[in-house]
Amino acid sequence: MNLTTALARLLIFPGLLFAVPAAWFFLWVERKSVALMQGRIGPPFMQPFYDFIKLLGKSTPPRSGVGGLLMMMWPLLAVSAAAGAVGMLPVLPSSGGFEGDLILLLALLELPSMCVIAAGFSSRSIFGEIGSAREAALSVSYNVVFLLAIVSIAASQHTFRLEALAHLPASPLHWLGVLAILVCLPAKLHINPFSLPNAEQEIYSGPMVEYAGPELAMWELSHGLEWVAATGLVATLAAPHFAAWWLAAMVFVALSFVVVLLLSATAAATARLQIDTTVRFYWQCTLIFAVLAISSALFMRFKS
Amino acid sequence: MNLWNRLMCYCRRRSPWLFHMNSGSCNGCDIELVASLTPRYDAEQLGVRLEGSPRHADILCITGPVTHNSVEAIKTVYGQVCGPKAVVAIGSCPATTNVFIDSRTLDGPLNRHIPVDVFVPGCPPRPDAIIQGVAKAAAILAERGNKLPVESVMVPIGESTCACADATQPAAGEVQP
Numbered sequence: 001m002n003l004t005t006a007l008a009r010l011l012i013f014p015g016l017l018f019a020v021p022a023a024w025f026f027l028w029v030e031r032k033s034v035a036l037m038q039g040r041i042g043p044p045f046m047q048p049f050y051d052f053i054k055l056l057g058k059s060t061p062p063r064s065g066v067g068g069l070l071m072m073m074w075p076l077l078a079v080s081a082a083a084g085a086v087g088m089l090p091v092l093p094s095s096g097g098f099e100g101d102l103i104l105l106l107a108l109l110e111l112p113s114m115c116v117i118a119a120g121f122s123s124r125s126i127f128g129e130i131g132s133a134r135e136a137a138l139s140v141s142y143n144v145v146f147l148l149a150i151v152s153i154a155a156s157q158h159t160f161r162l163e164a165l166a167h168l169p170a171s172p173l174h175w176l177g178v179l180a181i182l183v184c185l186p187a188k189l190h191i192n193p194f195s196l197p198n199a200e201q202e203i204y205s206g207p208m209v210e211y212a213g214p215e216l217a218m219w220e221l222s223h224g225l226e227w228v229a230a231t232g233l234v235a236t237l238a239a240p241h242f243a244a245w246w247l248a249a250m251v252f253v254a255l256s257f258v259v260v261l262l263l264s265a266t267a268a269a270t271a272r273l274q275i276d277t278t279v280r281f282y283w284q285c286t287l288i289f290a291v292l293a294i295s296s297a298l299f300m301r302f303k304s
Numbered sequence: 305m306n307l308w309n310r311l312m313c314y315c316r317r318r319s320p321w322l323f324h325m326n327s328g329s330c331n332g333c334d335i336e337l338v339a340s341l342t343p344r345y346d347a348e349q350l351g352v353r354l355e356g357s358p359r360h361a362d363i364l365c366i367t368g369p370v371t372h373n374s375v376e377a378i379k380t381v382y383g384q385v386c387g388p389k390a391v392v393a394i395g396s397c398p399a400t401t402n403v404f405i406d407s408r409t410l411d412g413p414l415n416r417h418i419p420v421d422v423f424v425p426g427c428p429p430r431p432d433a434i435i436q437g438v439a440k441a442a443a444i445l446a447e448r449g450n451k452l453p454v455e456s457v458m459v460p461i462g463e464s465t466c467a468c469a470d471a472t473q474p475a476a477g478e479v480q481p
Contacts, residue, residue, distance in 0.1 A: 031348070040346040044318070047351055053315040054362070059387045061359070127357075200356030212359040212386040 013249065015087035022253075023224025024048040026231070026260050030191070033264040048224065055217035061210070067122055071210070074119040075218035081111035082225035089232045089252075090162040101160045102150060109229055112222050113139050113188070116197065120207030131206020134275055135190075135197035141282035142187040142194075148290035149180030153237065155297040165237065173300070176293045178237050182259070183286050185230050186266055187278070189223075193270035194278055202272075231259040313446045316362070316388070319351040320442040323361035325381055327414070329368030332428035333395035337365060340431035340438075347435050350442070358384040363441050365434075369397035369404045370412035382418045388449050390421040390441040394434055399423045421445075 009015055027048040035042025063071060085108035113135065120132030154160050156173040187194040197206045208219060235255035242248040273281070324337055340347045341354060355361045358381050366378065382391070391414075396402040398414035414420055421444050424437035 035346070035348060039343040041349050042346075043348050043351055047319070050315040050319040050351060051321075053311060054319040057312045057316065057388075058362070061384075061386060200354070203356075205356040205360065208360070209357045210359060216360060 010087040019086040022228045026227040027224045030264045034268040037268040058213035060213040070122045074115040078112040078115040078222035081108045085229040123210035127204045127209045131197045141279045142184045145290045146184040149177040152293040152297040153177035192267040193273045231256040317446040321353045321355045323358045327368035327374040328371035333367035336428045340434045345431045364391045367394045369401040390445045392422045396427045
């Protein structure tokens with residue numbers, strides 16, 4: 001991979017130029033599909049774009065010192081991490097050089113959630129702190145399943161390289177891992193039934209309570225980019241391998257779209273769970289499948 | 305007006321985020337505000353979102369006749385909404401204190417304490433009147449930007465079913481303090 005193609009991947013597809021409109025599009029698809037399922041018409045197509053521009057034009061409350069600086073930094077860090085995660089997805093076939101691996105992608109996917117926790121605590125609002133505590137508890141619960149699922153996929157395919165993972169023929173274990181990742185996505189994206197950290201009426205949007213204007217716009221954008229990255233991860237793991245780059249790109253977009261619709265349907269059909277129910281769900285119901293997946297992956301590894 | 309300002313004006317009109325505040329209301333108007341977001345009226349078509357935090361909101365929707373206890377809270381929340389912002393007074397109570405007029409527990413009407421942009425009279429107003437009021441406030445917001453409000457607008461009552469209040473509510477300037 002030479003410099004031009006690397007830059008093109010980071011900045012054009014699947015990087016920023018694709019990711020930002022895709023983030024707005026997925027946010028719109030989520031709101032619109034929930035509206036349609038509830039028998040409403042829903043927001044116009046450009047709504048997330050209008051919201052973003054409007055938020056850029058609003059003022060922010062004056063903050064001083066290190067606290068203010070930190071509060072400004074968290075959303076920027078979240079946006080750059082989420083954008084980097086999208087840029088690393090192995091959608092197009094590459095030609096050697098740095099491709100990144102699964103561990104880096106997982107770290108980048110995890111960073112926005114860490115930023116949300118830190119943002120809630122640095123806002124020094126009681127509601128922000130409750131939201132951050134919830135997010136931390138939620139993160140500890142779903143990440144065990146999420147990481148075990150990904151490690152089991154990697155162990156069954158004998159590699160941590162994204163490119164190889166996306167292109168190797170899928171085994172039954174691979175599909176079990178993809179299913180476990182899908183179960184974790186609603187918690188990762190903070191949508192119903194796991195929208196505990198940003199509950200609007202209950203704890204006044206949680207960690208976001210003190211954010212306004214351009215900083216809130218950055219949070220919205222990072223949320224959209226997380227949608228693209230998380231659904232894109234499932235799409236790359238589930239997509240069959242194509243030689244033609246345009247076909248690979250189209251299948252990637254179509255599969256991401258299907259995952260977004262699936263998650264929106266789940267969000268529309270469920271109500272918010274309590275934190276203890278959520279933690280119990282992940283530790284009691286789904287952990288056993290993740291443990292099964294990883295143990296059978298390791299078993300097969302030693303047998304072969 | 306340059307291109308960026310025109311785009312900003314366009315987006316502000318299409319993305320009003322609301323914060324709802326009750327200043328001692330009987331809950332009638334609060335139910336109607338929530339009803340305007342339900343499938344029958346679906347205010348989200350105009351980009352309306354009911355936000356949890358006043359920091360996120362553009363338009364402050366206040367119901368109720370403003371009790372003594374709520375005055376400080378109203379001023380605090382009005383200060384917490386980041387500019388540019390607008391205020392919509394929903395129902396007859398914040399406009400005139402309605403049937404509670406001369407009560408010693410009240411410190412209304414609302415425009416004695418904060419500048420109000422749009423009054424939506426009715427007891428309670430219909431959801432479509434509330435949506436019209438919010439749309440007017442969003443248009444005012446888009447034109448005004450960060451400047452301070454000049455005068456209030458009143459949404460005509462139209463077909464709103466007015467059970468107890470007089471149909472001809474006084475405009476903001478005529479209200480006796």
